[in-house]
Amino acid sequence: MSQIDQNKVLIDWQELSLTDEEFRRARSRYKLRGLIPVMGFLGPFLLLWSVFLAIPMLWSIWLSFNTGGLIDEAKFVGFDNWSRMLSNDELVRSLKNTAIYVVIAILTVFSLALTIAGLLNSNKRGQNFFKVALYFPLLVPPIMAGMIFFFLTHYDMGIINLVLQATNHEKLNFLGDNPNALLTIVSLEVWRGLGFWVLFFLAGLQSIPSDLIDAAKIDGAGSVRRFRKISLPTLRPLLLFAVIIALIFNFQLFDSVQVLTKGGPVLGTTSVVWFIYKRLFAFQDIGLAYATSVGLLIVVVVLTVAAYGFLGKRSEN
Numbered sequence: 001m002s003q004i005d006q007n008k009v010l011i012d013w014q015e016l017s018l019t020d021e022e023f024r025r026a027r028s029r030y031k032l033r034g035l036i037p038v039m040g041f042l043g044p045f046l047l048l049w050s051v052f053l054a055i056p057m058l059w060s061i062w063l064s065f066n067t068g069g070l071i072d073e074a075k076f077v078g079f080d081n082w083s084r085m086l087s088n089d090e091l092v093r094s095l096k097n098t099a100i101y102v103v104i105a106i107l108t109v110f111s112l113a114l115t116i117a118g119l120l121n122s123n124k125r126g127q128n129f130f131k132v133a134l135y136f137p138l139l140v141p142p143i144m145a146g147m148i149f150f151f152l153t154h155y156d157m158g159i160i161n162l163v164l165q166a167t168n169h170e171k172l173n174f175l176g177d178n179p180n181a182l183l184t185i186v187s188l189e190v191w192r193g194l195g196f197w198v199l200f201f202l203a204g205l206q207s208i209p210s211d212l213i214d215a216a217k218i219d220g221a222g223s224v225r226r227f228r229k230i231s232l233p234t235l236r237p238l239l240l241f242a243v244i245i246a247l248i249f250n251f252q253l254f255d256s257v258q259v260l261t262k263g264g265p266v267l268g269t270t271s272v273v274w275f276i277y278k279r280l281f282a283f284q285d286i287g288l289a290y291a292t293s294v295g296l297l298i299v300v301v302v303l304t305v306a307a308y309g310f311l312g313k314r315s316e317n
Helices: 001-014 022-063 080-086 089-124 127-137 142-153 161-166 178-205 210-218 223-250 256-260 272-282 286-316
Strands: none
Touching: 001 161, 022 286, 089 127, 089 178, 089 223, 127 178, 142 161, 142 178, 142 256, 161 223, 178 223, 178 256, 210 223, 223 286, 256 272, 272 286
């Protein structure tokens, strides 16, 4: 390259060079141009999230330290609502019922879902029919599902007891005795949610590399051993997600209780959300209802973090 060309390149480079201030402004403009389309996509979601989740949640936390606040002026009472919540015997019973329900429902539905998913994964014939049949109850509205179980389990006019009576057997009091009433609600929720979890675990089983299964078969491992040594470790990240989602949704038990038992017999099926509903709409105890709501949120968050800490570490090992 000649001396004239070198001088020309040097002049062009000097003209393109920026000062530190000009470089910062150019970098800011570049970031802004990249941020505009991102905000365009996220903006509607963030708006709805703020209006329907963030703001109501902050408002609920504020109302938990007040009395009133919905149709009248809020009056700050400090931790009075929280102290009443911790000393309320009905709430303690509701929390105990909810905890028992959550443990039984999750263990039952996960055990059945894993078993059925394993059977469907190993037998392809008629798989689509069973997928639709198992998933169909989830499409039934919760209130209608409760009415179906009501007409199945009612002591006087329930189909099950009518059949038992016609065959000279003693009728069963599904909804009037404890723990039958709570177990009936568990059965309803397991029936509704089983199809979803079957498809969820089936998708996980079908994602397992077939080479691992074939190698285990060659080594002489039976179906139970393959499931325990290959399938379960592979599904552990999915189990983490499943446990967290199941905890969140099952702690919100309300529809079945309202339709089938109204919390009875003798508070045997009251749930925390049903307790909040009664305190808010039946007794207009707004402060206690919102304090319980925030307390339930804290419990679910703590259990979610605990589940992630336990299963998350094990899934990384």
